[in-house]
Amino acid sequence: MTATLGYPQLRNVGTASKRLTAGLPPITVILSFAVVLLVILWSLVPWLFTSYSPVTGDTASKLAAPSAQHWFGTDYLGRDQFARVVYGTASSVTSALVAVLIGLVIGSLIGLASGFRGGWLDSVLGRFVDVLLAIPGFLLAVVIVSSLGFQTINAAIATGVSAVAVFARLMRAEVMRVRSATYVEASYLEGGNRLHALLGHILPNAYRSVLVLAVLQFGTSILIIASLAFLGYGDPPPASDWGLLVASGKTYVTAPWLVYAPALVIVGTVLSVNRISRWLRKAK
């Protein structure tokens, strides 16, 4: 009899302790969110984080090692490296966002159309995606930037185009999975037309995995755009894209912090974004 009496109480205890931890994601995810938030703030209001100018420096203190005054040290013109990283964030993050948006929107539209319509449209779009996939993404980006002109925004567009194929494939697979679900058929029976089924039922059930991919792709885009900037395909100096900072720092072997500092910022951001993406995929 004690067992039956204890049962509801036990159950309440269980849910109460669960409720305390259930709302919070793991600590690494919270840290990742903090990093991403910091990066976003850097790109929106960089002047709040540093009093130095990213373009003018004090040549007297050039190539100084990291100190309390200059957290990331100074470069060959005596400019504060931390200020340059912070001011360079805006263009790095924005271009990654542009890249993801291009990939997400164009890729999803292609995937949605080919997955839902099927038939010849699927075949045509499928072959187009095959062509995109056949060319290595980075190579494709380099070719596009070369033809559009060496600018950070062009690097972003190029990165976006090379990501279209991945989004299209995933969206197509998701749409095909949902399309045959019973509730979609039920929607036709209730007088719904194809557009209603597509926007009302298929898209809401298919977009989640695609969003997770978008977050993951954001991290990858930062890497690719930094690589393009490193190779000189982005805006020329005095712009301070993260990749460009690494590139210009690498000539000064005596001042390794000029490479390490921006590189660590890139690594930290990409890792945080990846962690968040993995958590989203699990929480889905």
Next chain:
Amino acid sequence: MILKTKDTNVSADLLTVRGLSIAYGSTAVVHDVSFSLAKGGSLALIGESGSGKSTIAKAILRLLPHGEATATGRVELNGSDVLALPEKQFRPLRGRELGFIPQDPASALNPVRTIGAQAHEAAALLGETDPAVRRAKILEVLDQVGLPDPARVYDSYPHQLSGGMLQRVLIALTVLPQPSLIVADEPTSALDVTVQKLILDMLSDLRRELDISLLLITHDLAIAAERADSLVVLKDGAVQESGASRDVFASPRTEYARSLQADVPALHPDRYRRKRTLLTQANDGGFRTDTAPSPTAQLQIDVRGVTKSFPAGGKDVLACDGVTFSVERGRTHALVGESGSGKTTAVRLLLGLEQPDGGDITVAGQSTSGRSRADVREIRRHLQLVYQNPFTSLDPTWRVGRIVREPLDQFGVGTKAERTHRVSEALEAVGLPSDVASRRPAHLSGGQRQRVAIARALVVRPDVVVLDEPTSALDVSVQAGILELLTTLQHELGLTYLFVSHDLALVRQVADTVSVLRRGQVVEDGPVEEIFHRPRHPYTRALLGAIPLAAVSTEEQTALKQPAKATA
């Protein structure tokens, strides 16, 4: 709480479970369960989903997830406590001493390996190393479970076999190492009734021949009573009642066991009929016999000689071969048959989800063939469908209120306020509280979801509702509630039902007329009592014979109706 263990002769018991409690984290799911199973005997654990019956089975097999579940108490197999054994000493028992037949045969076998390759794993448990000898033993046991061509099955991949054959393969693999105890977790709930009977017969035979004990887990009291020596009735993880199955079944002592017994369709063929006749009388103001078709009755649905074929494996397969049936207004017609009999195709043709190759479908006097899309859409509005599985027929991202309102929005019925009103009306009619409207399907139980699906079908006030096995995904006790609801709604709203099912016992409870389908053809049709009492076609007889307890129901029903005398 009633705790009854058969302490007559402990040494003869193969499996003894004493004070077993299982908790996931701090949530207890099984409380102080005790029972024992004699060597060569059979015992059934009965309960609804969530009653903890599968958890108990997993505890006996030590398959509970590590670190998440904690089991206390004793589970003795041949006198040694299974729970206390270290994993190394338990592993030799699993498979050899303890066999397990899982619920869904399709997901229990590896799809990329042949049956033979997987059977060798089971054969290896025998300690036999010569592949040729193993192969011979595998073929022998495949033959023993009644598979027609063991050599072909041996070389087949799982997707090449039907559900019934896969379940036979699994049973063969389980009995191959000659275990002393088999745990069968709902071994037939994914199968047709006729196949279910064959599988259960086979299990009983094997048990007798090989002297294997059976622990059967099921939600169906009829199966349990027919197949097991003793029963343990579980509810919310606690034992409600236990004892010899004949006693428990004939005179259940607890309220819960009584309600379970009352929900077995085969035992109560007239459960809804009496109520329906009463309602018919009340509505008409005069007496009308239930089975005789009245001359003035209008045909709501008339399907004549409908044919449909699908291309499969290079040639066309006839799914519907001249199917003809009709339903009178306000009546219930049932389409009965096994999977592959064409009943689902017939329904899809009627609803316009597929186009027939030939034949004519008339709904309320209007033919559906050769009409424009808009016209068919208007006809569909009066024809609504309740799907088999409420877990897949409701969009998981929508809230219940929006799901039920969808047909109103799509057909453009009324103003916004009227729609909201009709949604709450429909939810009320199916017996759901109004706060359900703001929840998502994931937060509802199976029965509640099916009620939502019914509300969605009724909200546009259709004339005909097609019920495609509306209860086959639900527990027996939930099934009774849904059928009760459907019969009530039929007479409040004057609905015409087309009831699709493979379960004749259920059909007998709800339908007025029946068409029995086999391989796309109607083999027999007529009033439901006629089919039950004077079946003409052998296939109908086979279906009737497959109903669990069909044999006892005629002899023992009289005895069951006077339980007071039995216990007095």
